[in-house]
Amino acid sequence: MPGPIQRWRRPLAAATVLLTAVAVGVVLWRHEAPQRRVVAYFTKAVGVYPGSDVRVLGVRVGEVESVTPQGRTVRVAMRYDPEVDIPADAQAVIVPPSVVSDRYVQLTPAFTGGPVLADGAEITLARTAAPMEIDDIYQALDEFNRTLGPEGANADGALSGLVATGRANLEGNGANLHDTLDGLSRALTTLSDGRGDLFGSVANLQRFTTALASSDQQVRGFNQQLADVAGQLAGEKEELAAALRNLAAALAEVTTFVKQNRAALTDNVAGLADVTRVLVRQQQALIDILDVTPLAVSNLSLAYNPRSGTLDTRDNALGPYDPATFVCSLMAGQLPASEVPAKCTALAQTLHSRGLPMTDQLRKLIKLPPGAPATGGSSPGNPPISSPGAPIPDEAPGGLPTTTSDPTLGGILRGPA
Numbered sequence: 001m002p003g004p005i006q007r008w009r010r011p012l013a014a015a016t017v018l019l020t021a022v023a024v025g026v027v028l029w030r031h032e033a034p035q036r037r038v039v040a041y042f043t044k045a046v047g048v049y050p051g052s053d054v055r056v057l058g059v060r061v062g063e064v065e066s067v068t069p070q071g072r073t074v075r076v077a078m079r080y081d082p083e084v085d086i087p088a089d090a091q092a093v094i095v096p097p098s099v100v101s102d103r104y105v106q107l108t109p110a111f112t113g114g115p116v117l118a119d120g121a122e123i124t125l126a127r128t129a130a131p132m133e134i135d136d137i138y139q140a141l142d143e144f145n146r147t148l149g150p151e152g153a154n155a156d157g158a159l160s161g162l163v164a165t166g167r168a169n170l171e172g173n174g175a176n177l178h179d180t181l182d183g184l185s186r187a188l189t190t191l192s193d194g195r196g197d198l199f200g201s202v203a204n205l206q207r208f209t210t211a212l213a214s215s216d217q218q219v220r221g222f223n224q225q226l227a228d229v230a231g232q233l234a235g236e237k238e239e240l241a242a243a244l245r246n247l248a249a250a251l252a253e254v255t256t257f258v259k260q261n262r263a264a265l266t267d268n269v270a271g272l273a274d275v276t277r278v279l280v281r282q283q284q285a286l287i288d289i290l291d292v293t294p295l296a297v298s299n300l301s302l303a304y305n306p307r308s309g310t311l312d313t314r315d316n317a318l319g320p321y322d323p324a325t326f327v328c329s330l331m332a333g334q335l336p337a338s339e340v341p342a343k344c345t346a347l348a349q350t351l352h353s354r355g356l357p358m359t360d361q362l363r364k365l366i367k368l369p370p371g372a373p374a375t376g377g378s379s380p381g382n383p384p385i386s387s388p389g390a391p392i393p394d395e396a397p398g399g400l401p402t403t404t405s406d407p408t409l410g411g412i413l414r415g416p417a
Contacts, residue, residue: 035062035079040092040105040123042130045074048094053104054078055095056086064105066067073125086116089128160201325351325359332361340365 045067054062062080069075080086086107093106129336145266148159170177212219233240258265279286328344348362360370 024355034082036082036119037065037077037079038086038092038107038117038119040076040093040128041070041125042074042076042092042094042128043072044130044133045076045094045124046078046130046133047103048105052102056084056107056109057110058106059105060104069322076105080107084166086117087111087125088117088121090117090123092123093128094130096131103330228369254271255330325362327359327363329359332365337402380410 008381048064050064050066051365052064053060054401055063062078065077065079067074067076075094087109090107090109093108094103095106096103181398262339300311303311324347328347329339332340344362345365348358348366350360352366352368358368358371363371
């Protein structure tokens with residue numbers, strides 16, 4: 001058998017372990033952060049008791065401490081974990097999971113940022129909500145039935161008359177009512193299927209009205225101008241009517257004239273087409289005439305002598321050119337290059353090699369760019385211009401004359417002497 005000392009050792013060890021655990025628990029309890037508290041006021045708190053859950057997004061974060069009636073309101077004191085932040089404008093809602101089970105208080109919405117609900121804060125009636133009870137639903141239905149009953153809206157039989165009238169109107173119209181509802185359903189379906197186009201049309205109409213609003217002054221000005229035009233037309237309606245009557249008569253006469261002279265008009269149009277083609281072919285000649293005619297008229301005016309009534313002029317029609325140059329220039333200007341005589345090409349080449357004045361037609365004949373108009377004199381370094389028909393001596397290298405040639409048309413036709 002164990003002795004007295006051994007009998008006392010076991011209870012002493014158990015007591016030592018227990019005291020150690022209590023001391024550790026006290027130390028941990030002292031270091032644990034205190035829970036936060038909040039008070040909410042409800043119009044009623046059926047099914048909420050001390051110990052009921054306090055939740056955020058359905059997760060338990062605390063519990064109800066007390067439920068105390070205060071006049072027409074109920075004061076519900078709650079505490080929750082300090083690690084959970086609640087928005088400063090949070091609401092308190094009593095949530096019934098089912099009809100008969102206990103209820104819990106939901107703090108909503110969940111915290112996403114911003115001010116935090118202070119410890120010991122109060123949530124007023126404006127930010128709380130309680131579910132409707134079954135008794136309230138029954139009472140509302142009872143009041144509704146009484147309102148529609150013999151002591152209410154049907155006191156004079158109005159409701160009964162409404163039901164009887166509705167029955168009489170619907171009797172025998174079941175098929176029509178069915179067709180109407182079916183058509184309405186199809187119309188709504190069509191609107192639903194085309195809602196994109198419908199809303200697009202509404203959006204475009206909105207843009208159109210916005211454009212009209214932004215252009216209000218221009219639209220007003222246009223309307224004013226249109227009103228002025230309409231007023232002017234209204235003031236001259238008799239003249240306008242007379243003009244329209246005369247125009248109608250003229251059109252009738254023109255129609256008759258065209259019918260009676262169709263063949264002649266056709267011939268005239270064909271002849272006009274020929275004239276037009278000729279004008280197109282002679283376009284450059286017409287341009288030249290229009291360019292030269294003003295100068296000719298000016299020269300004619302300057303040449304007129306009012307004292308004697310004569311035209312005083314000193315003719316120098318050929319200028320620095322000889323007759324052969326004029327004849328070849330005329331042919332080069334009127335004929336294709338392939339049809340111009342070779343003598344004219346030789347004349348152009350001779351004039352170019354001698355540095356003598358040339359017309360633009362001859363320059364174009366030997367593919368030279370247009371040159372400045374000749375003035376009738378000789379340029380420095382160039383031989384003087386000979387008179388028509390005078391032979392021009394050929395020069396050898398060094399400027400010495402070798403042979404004599406005549407660049408005129410007669411000299412070209414005769415050939416070298």
